[in-house]
Amino acid sequence: MHDQNCIFCKIIAGQIPGKIMYQTELSIVLQDIAPQAPIHYLIIPKKHVQDLVSCTDKDILIDLMSIPSYLLTMLSEKNGTADSLAFKLITSNGYAAGQRVFHLHFHFLSGKTFLE
Numbered sequence: 001m002h003d004q005n006c007i008f009c010k011i012i013a014g015q016i017p018g019k020i021m022y023q024t025e026l027s028i029v030l031q032d033i034a035p036q037a038p039i040h041y042l043i044i045p046k047k048h049v050q051d052l053v054s055c056t057d058k059d060i061l062i063d064l065m066s067i068p069s070y071l072l073t074m075l076s077e078k079n080g081t082a083d084s085l086a087f088k089l090i091t092s093n094g095y096a097a098g099q100r101v102f103h104l105h106f107h108f109l110s111g112k113t114f115l116e
Contacts, residue, residue, distance in 0.1 A: 003048045008103040012046050022070060026063040029071065029108075038111030039075065039087075043067050049104040051093045064106060071108055088114055 002009040011018035012028055019031040021041055032040040043064055049055045072085055087110040092099035 003103070006048055006103045007101060008042075008044050008105065009048050012044070022067065022074070024063055024067070026060050027067060029067060032107070036107070037088075037109040037114075039109065041071065041108040043089075043106040043108055045104055050102050051099060051104055052091055053093055055104055064104075068108060071110075075110060086110060086113070 002013060004010075007016070010016045011030065020028060021031055022029040023046075026046055028044050028046055030042045030044065032042050045055070045060045045064060047057070047060060049057070049060065055061055068087065068089055072087070076085065087108060090107045090109065091105065
């Protein structure tokens with residue numbers, strides 16, 4: 001299921017470009033166009049799901065949560081350092097929490113020290 005007005009659905013459908021880093025049958029990983037860290041990927045289900053609370057498909061959730069492990073392996077091999085194993089995985093649920101694209105997605109941030 002896709003939303004014809006959703007930017008992520010348009011990227012997944014190939015209607016607009018996106019730098020795809022990795023994908024599974026259920027999910028896609030894109031490089032963020034406005035990175036907040038040296039390494040900033042978006043982990044997105046291919047099926048349109050508005051937000052985390054709306055996601056009732058356990059297979060999608062399992063797939064989304066298995067991708068950071070792949071990304072860590074890829075980064076470790078690319079950078080040759082254990083420093084690449086530090087990361088943040090962030091999602092927002094609802095406008096008041098900062099969600100602006102209403103298609104479930106996680107931000108994978110790495111490549112710097114996060115102090116919060």
